[in-house]
Amino acid sequence: MSEDANSNSLIALNILRLVESAYHIHDPEIEDSPISVSQLPPAGASEDARIYRYLGRFQIFATSSDLPFEPNTVIEITSDRSVFDAFDLLVHHNVLSMPIRDPQSGAYLGLIDMVDLVHLAMTSFDQAKLTDLASLTGSADSIFVGSLADAANISSFNPFVAVPNGVALLAVMRLLGERGLRRICVTDNDGQVTGIISQSWLVRWLNIHKLAPGADLMNATVADLALVSGPDLVVSVPDNALAADAFKAMVDNGVTSCAIVDSNDGTLVTVVSVRDLKVLRGSGTEETDHQQSFSFTALFAPIMDFVSASRMQNLVTFPAVVGVRPTATLGTVIAKFASTGLHRVFVVDDKRMPVGVISLGDVIRTIPTRSQ
Amino acid sequence: MDDVDKCLEKLKRCELLSQATIKDICTRVIDVLLDESNVCEVDAPVTVVGDVHGQFYDLLEIFQIGGECPDTRYLFLGDYVDRGHFNLETITLLTCLKLRWPDRITLLRGNHESRQITQVYGFYKEVVQKYGSADVWSYFCEVFDYLPLSAIIAGKIFCVHGGLSPAVLSVDQIKLIDRFREPPSEGVFADLLWSDPSDRDGFNLSQRNAGHLFGKDTVERFLHVNGLSTVLRAHQLCMEGYQIHFDGLLATVWSAPNYCYRCGNVASICEIDASLNREFNVFSAAPEDRREVPSGQAKQVPDYFL
Numbered sequence: 277m278s279e280d281a282n283s284n285s286l287i288a289l290n291i292l293r294l295v296e297s298a299y300h301i302h303d304p305e306i307e308d309s310p311i312s313v314s315q316l317p318p319a320g321a322s323e324d325a326r327i328y329r330y331l332g333r334f335q336i337f338a339t340s341s342d343l344p345f346e347p348n349t350v351i352e353i354t355s356d357r358s359v360f361d362a363f364d365l366l367v368h369h370n371v372l373s374m375p376i377r378d379p380q381s382g383a384y385l386g387l388i389d390m391v392d393l394v395h396l397a398m399t400s401f402d403q404a405k406l407t408d409l410a411s412l413t414g415s416a417d418s419i420f421v422g423s424l425a426d427a428a429n430i431s432s433f434n435p436f437v438a439v440p441n442g443v444a445l446l447a448v449m450r451l452l453g454e455r456g457l458r459r460i461c462v463t464d465n466d467g468q469v470t471g472i473i474s475q476s477w478l479v480r481w482l483n484i485h486k487l488a489p490g491a492d493l494m495n496a497t498v499a500d501l502a503l504v505s506g507p508d509l510v511v512s513v514p515d516n517a518l519a520a521d522a523f524k525a526m527v528d529n530g531v532t533s534c535a536i537v538d539s540n541d542g543t544l545v546t547v548v549s550v551r552d553l554k555v556l557r558g559s560g561t562e563e564t565d566h567q568q569s570f571s572f573t574a575l576f577a578p579i580m581d582f583v584s585a586s587r588m589q590n591l592v593t594f595p596a597v598v599g600v601r602p603t604a605t606l607g608t609v610i611a612k613f614a615s616t617g618l619h620r621v622f623v624v625d626d627k628r629m630p631v632g633v634i635s636l637g638d639v640i641r642t643i644p645t646r647s648q
Numbered sequence: 649m650d651d652v653d654k655c656l657e658k659l660k661r662c663e664l665l666s667q668a669t670i671k672d673i674c675t676r677v678i679d680v681l682l683d684e685s686n687v688c689e690v691d692a693p694v695t696v697v698g699d700v701h702g703q704f705y706d707l708l709e710i711f712q713i714g715g716e717c718p719d720t721r722y723l724f725l726g727d728y729v730d731r732g733h734f735n736l737e738t739i740t741l742l743t744c745l746k747l748r749w750p751d752r753i754t755l756l757r758g759n760h761e762s763r764q765i766t767q768v769y770g771f772y773k774e775v776v777q778k779y780g781s782a783d784v785w786s787y788f789c790e791v792f793d794y795l796p797l798s799a800i801i802a803g804k805i806f807c808v809h810g811g812l813s814p815a816v817l818s819v820d821q822i823k824l825i826d827r828f829r830e831p832p833s834e835g836v837f838a839d840l841l842w843s844d845p846s847d848r849d850g851f852n853l854s855q856r857n858a859g860h861l862f863g864k865d866t867v868e869r870f871l872h873v874n875g876l877s878t879v880l881r882a883h884q885l886c887m888e889g890y891q892i893h894f895d896g897l898l899a900t901v902w903s904a905p906n907y908c909y910r911c912g913n914v915a916s917i918c919e920i921d922a923s924l925n926r927e928f929n930v931f932s933a934a935p936e937d938r939r940e941v942p943s944g945q946a947k948q949v950p951d952y953f954l
Contacts, residue, residue: 546768580767587768588731591885591908595833595842595858596764615853 350469353388354379355425359396362388362424367554373434373459375469376424384461384469386428386436390550391532396427397553397575398520398527438463441470445481446643448473453641475636476617482643483614493643494607501642503609504602504623504632512630514539519582520575522548533620535630536579543628546596548579549619552586599624602631606642609634652748659741662704662734667784670740674787677747681794686823688754688799694721696807696918698882698890698901699758702732702770705934706905706915707741713931714917717745718752723799725882725901726758726809726841729788730769731908736778739771739788757795758809759841759858759883762831793828797840804877804924811881812862812870813839814851819874833858844884845893845900864894871897878926880918889916890928899926906933 351374353362366374366389373389428436438461439448448460452475459474498504512535513522522534533549556574574582587594599622600609612621613636623632655665655673665673695714700707714720728742729735745753759765766772766785775785798808800819813836816822822840831837842859846852849863867879879898884891886902893899905915916928 545764581773584768584770584773588770588908591911592856593730593759593765593769594856596768597833598857599833611853612857615855616857617855618857 350375350472352377352469353424355385355423357424359388359393359422359424359427362427363393364557366390366393367557372474372551373472375436375461375472376428384436384438385425387434387459387461388424388428389434390553391434392427394523394550394553395527396422397556398524434458436461438469439473441465449478449640449643452478453637456637458637475640476613476619478640479610479613479636482639483610494610495605497603497605498600498609498623498634499602501606503606503634503638503642505634507629507631510535510622510630510633512537513579515545515580517579518575519548519577519579522579522582523550523553523575526550531633533633535622535633536583537630544597544599544622544624544630545580546583547598547622548583548586552583555582555586555589597622597624599628599630600634601626606639610639613639649748652744655744656741656748659737659744660708662737664736664778665740667779670784671787673740673743673747674791677743677791678794680747680750681791681796684754684794684796686797686825686827687819688756688796689803690723690754690799690801690807691721692802692924693919693921694723694801696801696880696901696920697722697724698903698915698917699727700724700732700738701727701760701904701907702729702735702738702774703904703933704732704734704737704741706903707738709905709931709934710903710917713929714919718749720752722753723801723807724753724755725807725880726756726795727760727882728755728758729771730760730766732770732904733774733909735771735774736784743788743791754799755795756799756807756809757792757797757827757831757841759831761792761795763789764830789830793830795827797825797827797837798822800876801880801920802924803875805880805920805926806871806874806876806878807880808840809881810839810841810859810883811843811845812851812860812866812879813843814860814862814866815839817870817873842883845898864897867894867897877924880926885911885913886916887911887913889914889930890918899928901928905931 351365351369351371353365353374353376355376356379362374362376366372373387376385376388377383378385435457437451437455437457439451441462441464443462451457451460459472461469462471462473464470493501511525511529511531511533513525515536516539517536522536525534526532533547535547536545537543538545574585577585598612598616598618600612602623602625604623609621612618620633620635622630623634625631652673655669658665697710697714700710711717714722724742728739732738742753742755746755760769760771766789771788772782772785775788776782798806798819800806806819815836816839821836825837827837831841839859842854842856843862844854844856844859845867846861846863848861849865851863851866852861854861871877871879878896880901881898882901882903884900884902885904885907886900889902889905891900891902899918901916901918902913903915903917905913907913914930914932916930919927919929921927
């Protein structure tokens with residue numbers, strides 16, 4: 277590594293260390309040493325952009341003009357509630373995760389997210405004897421067992437990590453990229469979580485500010501950037517599989533979505549993701565007791581039925597698959613993420629065979645490493 | 649055409665035809681559709697119908713209030729199948745009508761007339777449930793490949809399922825498309841079937857990840873370049889059955905009342921007279937007593953999803 281690259285890495289590492297040692301980071305390996313915002317090192321010339329929670333929303337104050345974003349109201353849950361309540365709230369508010377806090381002390385115990393719930397459901401499914409299907413009551417208690425505090429981050433996908441208001445934008449991207457985080461909590465001076473910066477939010481910002489921090493990067497193809505993971509890394513099930521097979525494949529491979537391919541020719545038919553677990557909640561109205569309309573047995577449905585039920589809950593029709601070619605540019609992929617709100621796109625060849633996946637994390641990881 | 653008349657009688661009683669009959673009808677209707685241009689020329693007066701989505705009894709309601717085909721000339725804007733409980737009966741009836749009265753009914757292609765979409769949104773599953781195999785689904789998917797993409801009424805009203813495309817300024821460009829295939833996910837073909845109007849000027853990326861959002865300025869430009877007066881399209885749910893955009897330059901017609909049997913919306917058909925005056929005839933879902941479910945009808949949605 278050249279000396280420049282070396283010193284850049286060192287700066288990055290130091291920024292990361294300082295960010296990590298800020299308020300309320302629950303990482304037992306790092307001592308809690310509260311550090312005030314003013315002690316953070318000044319950002320480099322190209323790293324001026326800082327994210328502030330201001331007037332109820334995230335705004336980036338940078339040298340380029342910024343655009344105010346939609347406010348990001350944080351839904352929280354206390355640890356005395358049930359895991360099912362958490363599931364219900366996530367679906368109802370259409371968010372993927374929320375912080376759990378202790379009702380007495382107000383301290384944050386962690387994050388609970390949809391991936392955790394998939395892991396919990398799959399664990400229960402493993403334990404259920406298939407011959408005993410008829411005896412399955414299908415009640416929520418049989419899948420979402422245990423306390424909320426235990427379920428927090430059982431998938432280890434979303435540890436609770438917090439940064440202070442005014443953290444550098446690139447530092448957040450590095451943090452997300454290098455630690456494999458999907459979201460990060462922002463706290464105010466009182467330690468209250470005032471917002472959650474997610475990968476989706478960052479990508480929407482990148483879509484608007486394509487000229488910074490890596491302009492020519494936007495024209496590079498995803499193949500050039502080695503963003504395309506090979507076909508053997510695409511997690512998939514055939515279209516005649518059961519829903520549980522797909523969710524199990526996600527859990528076993530540590531991913532949040534699973535491709536569904538034609539059982540005859542292997543072409544991409546559609547995609548199922550952790551978000552589709554909402555189908556288990558049933559389509560009751562606000563007045564319905566959701567616990568009663570909850571259905572575990574839906575996991576034994578054919579995967580195409582499961583996906584259909586999920587897609588048809590939305591009155592607006594979307595294409596079965598969001599795919600890009602290996603020749604698509606990074607700018608195009610960012611635009612797709614920004615406009616659809618998806619968390620990954622599949623890469624397909626001209627015969628619609630899946631040849632790779634690009635996640636939000638892949639994109640965000642690319643920016644800081646290449647922007648110098 | 650006696651055999652088609654017999655088929656029509658059966659279908660209006662919500663009875664399914666045999667697989668062999670359907671195969672024959674599909675093959676014959678493809679011959680009719682082959683001759684049609686990507687941009688059909690349709691005379692006025694004509695009644696334009698938006699999304700139907702397998703709501704068979706509401707389709708019968710449309711023929712009640714709009715008049716039977718061939719007495720009334722019809723132009724359908726696509727989305728015949730998916731989401732409803734009677735996708736098969738709906739598309740079979742419309743296919744037979746096209747075969748019987750090819751000059752009195754025009755059927756355009758919607759974004760749901762595709763293999764990819766029908767595999768997820770219900771039509772494929774209904775065919776397998778009612779016929780035991782997917783053959784009938786593939787017959788109709790082949791018919792879909794031949795459906796024209798757009799129409800112009802009396803040289804003035806441009807009709808399409810979704811909307812405009814940034815790659816199309818002149819209607820002649822639409823005629824160059826090879827439409828006899830599964831719609832691609834990008835490009836002009838996709839735009840015509842998927843685009844939505846928007847408050848923002850110009851063309852923008854759509855949240856649907858298919859087609860584009862198009863603004864008032866794009867409609868003004870398109871109408872001006874092609875000497876047209878208005879655009880008529882479907883594709884988006886309208887609680888009031890129809891919606892007028894861009895100071896009357898564009899209208900959306902929606903013909904599936906109480907959409908998905910839960911939205912509580914009304915629907916409409918757009919009646920255009922010989923002088924090209926546009927009248928939206930609003931109607932509600934067919935009354936309960938006219939919705940007999942034939943015996944042996946399999947439930948569309950499996951129990952564990954209710």
